[in-house]
Amino acid sequence: MTAPNLKVEDLHVSIEEKEILKGFGIEVNGGEIHAIMGPNGTGKSTLASALMGHPKYEVTSGKATFNGEDLLDMEVDERARAGLFLAMQYPSEISGVTNADFIRSAINAKREEGDEISLMKFIRKMDDKMNTLDMDQAFQHRYLNEGFSGGEKKRNEILQLLMLEPKIAILDEIDSGLDIDALKVVAEGINDMRSDDFGCLIITHYQRLLNYIKPDKVHVMMQGRIVKSGGPELAERLEAEGYDWIKEELGIEDETVGE
Amino acid sequence: MSVDTKLPFDQEYVTNFSKDRQEPEWLTNLRVSSLERAEAIDLPKPDKTNITKWNFSSFDHEKATSSDTTYDALSEKVRELVGKEENANTILVQENGATVFARTEEDLQNQGVIFTDIHTAVQEHSDLVEKYFMSEAVTADENRLTALHAALLNGGTFIYVPKNVEVKVPLQAIYVQKGAAGLFNHVLIVAEANSSVTYIENYASENASETVANIVAEVYAADGATVNFGAVDNFSEEVTTYVNRRAQVMGRDAKVYWSLGQMNDGNTVSDNTTYLVGEGSYADTKTVSIGRGKQTQNFTTLIKHYGKNSDGQILKHGVMKDSATAIFNGISKIEHGATKSNGEQTERVLMLSEKARGDANPILLIDEDDVTAGHAASVGKIDPLQMFYLMSRGISRKEAERLIIHGFLGPVVNEIPIESVKEQLIEVIERKVY
Ligand SMILES: Nc1ncnc2c1ncn2[C@@H]1O[C@H](COP(=O)(O)OP(=O)(O)OP(=O)(O)O)[C@@H](O)[C@H]1O
Numbered sequence: 282m283t284a285p286n287l288k289v290e291d292l293h294v295s296i297e298e299k300e301i302l303k304g305f306g307i308e309v310n311g312g313e314i315h316a317i318m319g320p321n322g323t324g325k326s327t328l329a330s331a332l333m334g335h336p337k338y339e340v341t342s343g344k345a346t347f348n349g350e351d352l353l354d355m356e357v358d359e360r361a362r363a364g365l366f367l368a369m370q371y372p373s374e375i376s377g378v379t380n381a382d383f384i385r386s387a388i389n390a391k392r393e394e395g396d397e398i399s400l401m402k403f404i405r406k407m408d409d410k411m412n413t414l415d416m417d418q419a420f421q422h423r424y425l426n427e428g429f430s431g432g433e434k435k436r437n438e439i440l441q442l443l444m445l446e447p448k449i450a451i452l453d454e455i456d457s458g459l460d461i462d463a464l465k466v467v468a469e470g471i472n473d474m475r476s477d478d479f480g481c482l483i484i485t486h487y488q489r490l491l492n493y494i495k496p497d498k499v500h501v502m503m504q505g506r507i508v509k510s511g512g513p514e515l516a517e518r519l520e521a522e523g524y525d526w527i528k529e530e531l532g533i534e535d536e537t538v539g540e
Numbered sequence: 541m542s543v544d545t546k547l548p549f550d551q552e553y554v555t556n557f558s559k560d561r562q563e564p565e566w567l568t569n570l571r572v573s574s575l576e577r578a579e580a581i582d583l584p585k586p587d588k589t590n591i592t593k594w595n596f597s598s599f600d601h602e603k604a605t606s607s608d609t610t611y612d613a614l615s616e617k618v619r620e621l622v623g624k625e626e627n628a629n630t631i632l633v634q635e636n637g638a639t640v641f642a643r644t645e646e647d648l649q650n651q652g653v654i655f656t657d658i659h660t661a662v663q664e665h666s667d668l669v670e671k672y673f674m675s676e677a678v679t680a681d682e683n684r685l686t687a688l689h690a691a692l693l694n695g696g697t698f699i700y701v702p703k704n705v706e707v708k709v710p711l712q713a714i715y716v717q718k719g720a721a722g723l724f725n726h727v728l729i730v731a732e733a734n735s736s737v738t739y740i741e742n743y744a745s746e747n748a749s750e751t752v753a754n755i756v757a758e759v760y761a762a763d764g765a766t767v768n769f770g771a772v773d774n775f776s777e778e779v780t781t782y783v784n785r786r787a788q789v790m791g792r793d794a795k796v797y798w799s800l801g802q803m804n805d806g807n808t809v810s811d812n813t814t815y816l817v818g819e820g821s822y823a824d825t826k827t828v829s830i831g832r833g834k835q836t837q838n839f840t841t842l843i844k845h846y847g848k849n850s851d852g853q854i855l856k857h858g859v860m861k862d863s864a865t866a867i868f869n870g871i872s873k874i875e876h877g878a879t880k881s882n883g884e885q886t887e888r889v890l891m892l893s894e895k896a897r898g899d900a901n902p903i904l905l906i907d908e909d910d911v912t913a914g915h916a917a918s919v920g921k922i923d924p925l926q927m928f929y930l931m932s933r934g935i936s937r938k939e940a941e942r943l944i945i946h947g948f949l950g951p952v953v954n955e956i957p958i959e960s961v962k963e964q965l966i967e968v969i970e971r972k973v974y
């Protein structure tokens with residue numbers, strides 16, 4: 282099996298006629314962890330949504346491939362079945378559908394008909410992963426994200442990550458709203474996934490998460506594209522000094538996507 | 541009157557029909573007077589749905605003869621509804637109004653429970669049937685369709701539960717409509733003081749052509765009686781349905797539970813009314829509906845409180861697909877003097893396509909100060925963000941819709957107190973939605 286690869290080139294994305302991503306590029310391989318940082322409103326979530334195929338985001342030009350195949354040509358569910366995963370900044374709530382039923386449907390969606398995961402195996406795996414994440418078993422039978430606290434939703438996103446075992450995961454602010462213990466637990470879960478068969482793109486505002494999950498590369502996003510890349514030390518400097526020095530260095534006045 | 545409503549039935553026809561069935565005089569007279577009246581009175585007027593152009597006059601009305609057949613002689617579809625033969629001990633199956641299969645337990649008969657087809661009931665228990673039949677809950681002179689119902693009655697069931705008798709096994713009835721036969725089915729349930737009974741009915745079509753189903757169910761519950769009424773309606777699109785299910789809850793602390801799966805494929809107007817007359821009486825109505833194709837439906841649920849401390853609960857969920865249209869009216873009416881009563885209702889409609897139409901109208905009509913009441917309603921489309929979320933986990937569009945629909949109907953389906961109705965509903969939902 283070849284290592285997973287996500288390649289994005291010169292991506293332009295608009296929402297309601299307004300261009301938000303303006304020439305974004307990145308390449309993530311199996312075994313690599315990339316962090317994307319950047320001020321509010323610079324297009325980080327837009328990137329994540331567009332790559333997953335959110336219906337509101339229109340890709341106007343550029344390329345994205347997943348293991349060499351045209352990602353942008355695939356339906357949302359096809360992207361997921363190919364091995365892409367997005368932990369969302371604001372996960373939806375779905376009433377009447379239990380967490381367990383949902384996750385089992387998702388696992389079975391990737392498997393052939395007749396080769397569905399056995400209930401025993403599913404339960405064992407779910408118990409195991411919930412233990413890792415220090416989640417109460419009651420969350421299996423609650424309706425999907427309904428009434429979950431902010432931190433519980435984030436944990437539930439990571440539970441899905443661990444259950445579905447994607448090849449490339451994009452984690453959008455998975456650390457926001459988590460208390461310090463939860464942050465450690467979630468980081469541990471993600472570190473468990475680390476292997477040559479798994480690549481990860483972590484969108485975060487805080488260096489703290491990166492203390493637990495050491496990134497290979499750190500990128501800074503402004504105005505809808507990457508304006509600076511470096512190693513873990515870049516995240517440390519951002520934490521200490523903020524973004525002004527980058528803006529100065531690059532002569533950027535307004536870092537948001539603007540008009 | 542906007543369409544030709546002339547029926548090919550006259551007084552002589554109705555009289556002969558009644559005579560052939562060896563009916564008591566009171567019924568023959570009711571048939572004749574009702575037929576006469578039908579010409580003069582109007583169709584029912586369900587709020588927000590115009591039914592004046594619907595087919596209520598084109599149908600066959602022949603005498604089907606009863607013959608007790610074997611389980612194996614039933615069609616596969618019917619056998620599926622009946623379930624396993626060894627479990628089918630309290631069941632009545634009718635085709636076009638004629639009984640084709642009937643089983644009841646000796647035990648019940650010994651306790652004085654009557655569970656028989658309406659045809660036999662009017663012969664063997666004439667006085668008892670006459671006392672209740674279209675007496676209060678539904679009357680023949682209410683509108684043209686109830687009048688026609690009385691005039692052309694050709695099938696149904698009578699259930700009588702004596703005082704203090706608790707019927708533990710559910711009594712089941714399956715009514716199959718075939719070809720162009722019009723069904724004028726009447727279900728009459730009388731539950732005496734402190735008795736209890738569960739009744740489950742299925743309506744289905746086989747090879748239907750254009751026709752009419754005109755269904756009336758009356759429930760009478762005395763002091764402390766409990767009636768559990770479950771139904772799964774599943775007529776095909778050629779059948780225009782008028783279904784009027786009502787309960788007269790006269791008794792103190794009497795309870796009536798309705799679990800209605802309204803799954804017809806043809807135009808349907810449904811009236812489900814409960815009169816809470818007894819002090820401390822209780823009504824609980826749960827309905828699940830799915831509309832598809834081009835059908836138009838109107839579902840009106842009314843709970844009318846007269847008794848003090850009466851409690852009425854309405855929960856209706858509907859899913860509309862294709863270019864189906866449905867109106868969901870929920871009415872809680874609390875009369876003056878019904879102090880300390882409580883009326884609550886929720887109507888929710890989920891639309892799956894651009895052309896589907898749904899309308900939810902919760903109405904509280906309250907003529908008494910000392911009461912509590914509440915309502916909630918929503919009409920909406922599937923949330924594209926929810927779809928995106930589910931699909932982003934690899935779940936196909938179809939399966940994602942399925943999950944959302946089950947999630948939407950689940951709160952009603954899961955609360956249905958009769959297990960077999962719940963299971964049947966889940967099956968019909970699967971069939972209708974996908
Ligand atoms: N649905 C939308 N409609 C209108 N504007 C939108 C929509 N989604 C995003 N935008 C705009 O696009 C820009 C980028 O938003 P995005 O959510 O990608 O930022 P972000 O970098 O993730 O910010 P944050 O750090 O606050 O999460 C913002 O100006 C935002 O208002």
Ligand SMILES: [Mg+2]
Pocket residue numbers: 325326327370453454
């Ligand atoms: Mg964001």
